[in-house]
Amino acid sequence: MADSYGFLFTAGDDNRTVVDSEFTRMSTLYKGAYVANESSGASSLTLFPAAITTQEQPLVFIRPNSASGIIGMSNLEILGAPGGWTGFRVRRFNDYTIQPAGRWFVANFVTQPLATYGARFWSAAASPIFDSASPPAIFVRSSNTWTYTGSGQTGQGLSITYFSAPFNLEEDEYFMINNFVMSAIAGTSGVGTREIAAMWDYPARLLKIGLITNSGNTVATGLTVMVGKTIQ
Incomplete structure (x- = not known):
C-alpha cells in the first residue's frame, strides 16, 4: 500500500x-x-x-x-x-x-x-x-479441512490414501492447481515416489484427493485449496 x-x-x-x-x-x-x-x-x-x-x-x-x-x-x-x-x-x-x-x-x-x-x-x-x-x-477463499476416507493400492502396487473436503465453485470461480503440483510427504520418512491425484465429485460437491506413495500410507495432509477469480 x-x-x-x-x-x-x-x-x-x-x-x-x-x-x-x-x-x-x-x-x-x-x-x-x-x-x-x-x-x-x-x-x-x-x-x-x-x-x-x-x-x-x-x-x-x-x-x-x-x-x-x-x-x-x-x-x-x-x-x-x-x-x-x-x-x-x-x-x-x-x-x-x-x-x-x-x-x-x-x-x-x-x-x-x-x-x-x-x-x-x-x-x-x-x-x-x-x-x-x-x-x-483475486483470491476469494481457501480451505484445508480434509477428512480421511480410506487407503488402498493402485494398479501399479503403490499405496494410495484418500481424503475429501466440501467443495463448490461458482461459475466465475476457479481452482488453483499450483498446490496440487507440489509433492506430498510420504509417511514420516519424506522419501519415495509422491503424487497427488485430484478429483471433483461435482454432484456430491466434494473435492477428493489421493496421495500416492511407494513408502506407506499418509494419514494426514495440510494441502490448501485456493479459489480465485479474474475480474473483467
Whole structure:
C-alpha cells in the first residue's frame, strides 16, 4: 500500500486495495479454454500464447466444466522453468472419471503493458506495475479441512490414501492447481515416489484427493485449496 506519495485506490465496500502505485497487484496474464487433446482424450495440454518470463511459477487456475459425475484433475503439471513458463497439463484420474475440459486463466504479481488508452504505472525500477487493460485476479477463499476416507493400492502396487473436503465453485470461480503440483510427504520418512491425484465429485460437491506413495500410507495432509477469480 502506498505510504505518503503516489496513487492509491481502494474498494468502497471493504477498503480493499485495488490499485497501488508502489506495489504490483495480481494480474491476469492469459485465459482461455482447455480441452482433452492428448492420450485419446485422457489428458489436456494447454500452451500459453507466449512464455511467462518470471522467475517464480505463475499461478494457474482452472474451472472444470460442470458434469454429472467425477471430474478428473490429476497428475497436474505446470510446464517450463524459471524465466520461461510455457503452459500446463491436466489429466483425468482413471477411465471412470470425466475427461479434462473447462476454462482457465494464469495470473502473477506482474502486469503487461497492453492498454492503448487508459492508465499505466511503473515502479522506481521502470517495471510496469499497473495497466488498465490487464484484468486483476483475486483470491476469494481457501480451505484445508480434509477428512480421511480410506487407503488402498493402485494398479501399479503403490499405496494410495484418500481424503475429501466440501467443495463448490461458482461459475466465475476457479481452482488453483499450483498446490496440487507440489509433492506430498510420504509417511514420516519424506522419501519415495509422491503424487497427488485430484478429483471433483461435482454432484456430491466434494473435492477428493489421493496421495500416492511407494513408502506407506499418509494419514494426514495440510494441502490448501485456493479459489480465485479474474475480474473483467
